[in-house]
Amino acid sequence: MATATEIFGTLADPTRRAIFERLCRGGEQTVWMLTEQAGVSQPAVSKHLGVLKHSGLVRDRREGRQTHYSATPKGLAPLVDWMNVYTAFWHEKIDALEGLLKRMDQ
Amino acid sequence: MNTAAETRSVVIEREIAHPPEKIWRALTQPHLIAEWLMQNDFKPAMGHRFNLRTQPYGDWNGVIDCEVLTIEPNKTLAYTWDSGNGPLRVTSVVTWTLTPTSTGTHLRMEQSGFRSDQPQNYAGAKYGWQAFFAKLEEALAKA
Numbered sequence: 001m002a003t004a005t006e007i008f009g010t011l012a013d014p015t016r017r018a019i020f021e022r023l024c025r026g027g028e029q030t031v032w033m034l035t036e037q038a039g040v041s042q043p044a045v046s047k048h049l050g051v052l053k054h055s056g057l058v059r060d061r062r063e064g065r066q067t068h069y070s071a072t073p074k075g076l077a078p079l080v081d082w083m084n085v086y087t088a089f090w091h092e093k094i095d096a097l098e099g100l101l102k103r104m105d106q
Numbered sequence: 107m108n109t110a111a112e113t114r115s116v117v118i119e120r121e122i123a124h125p126p127e128k129i130w131r132a133l134t135q136p137h138l139i140a141e142w143l144m145q146n147d148f149k150p151a152m153g154h155r156f157n158l159r160t161q162p163y164g165d166w167n168g169v170i171d172c173e174v175l176t177i178e179p180n181k182t183l184a185y186t187w188d189s190g191n192g193p194l195r196v197t198s199v200v201t202w203t204l205t206p207t208s209t210g211t212h213l214r215m216e217q218s219g220f221r222s223d224q225p226q227n228y229a230g231a232k233y234g235w236q237a238f239f240a241k242l243e244e245a246l247a248k249a
Contacts, residue, residue, distance in 0.1 A: 086116045086217055087116050087118065090116060090118045090215055090217065091118060093142060093143055094118060094120060094213070094215065096141070096142035096143075097129075097132055097133075097142040097143075098120075098122060099142070100132055100138060100141045100142045101122065101124045101128060101129065101132060104128060104131075104132070104138075
């Protein structure tokens with residue numbers, strides 16, 4: 001399993017992080033589909049996917065000439081501290097609660 | 107990291123410029139809960155079992171099982187919070203405490219009962235996704 005430092009390094013690149021988030025949200029996709037949205041060349045996308053795979057954040061599956069990638073969010077485990085995650089979660093939700101309370105005045 | 111199955115809590119406290127009665131409505135009326143938290147079938151009744159529902163994610167069905175433990179109108183609301191299945195399972199209790207102040211309400215949220223042998227809550231990672239990445243970027247900016 002990758003170290004937290006390695007995962008931070010992997011996700012520090014905004015393009016690479018965008019590819020990972022896209023896979024988390026949209027499920028399995030081919031390099032081609034990812035390239036259409038990434039705004040960089042196909043070899044660059046492939047290289048980013050290679051780094052993500054090496055860090056355990058994505059897995060690949062060959063089907064014919066296409067390689068399909070999907071996110072393996074469990075790869076984030078080394079840097080997921082559930083208390084921080086829930087703290088962030090509740091701050092976000094309580095912000096939304098305050099927004100709702102303001103709207104309830106209107 | 108302690109290896110014992112010690113329990114820990116997340117506590118968030120805020121001063122809110124609205125009276126407790128109004129916050130209470132937002133915490134206990136299903137259509138209002140849906141606006142700030144999640145879709146639900148909450149009822150303000152002791153022992154009522156309800157679900158909070160969000161998008162399924164990976165091998166998690168997106169359902170949080172809850173049961174009302176404490177109801178003291180305008181003061182205290184507590185429910186169990188049992189998120190997910192299999193390795194994602196986290197059992198905890200969420201307690202809301204409302205204390206009137208001269209300017210509104212002191213709101214306290216405590217989520218307790220986490221065990222330190224459940225270090226990876228992937229379900230939580232999904233909820234906190236955006237905030238999580240925002241924090242990640244902050245951390246990276248400081249690194």
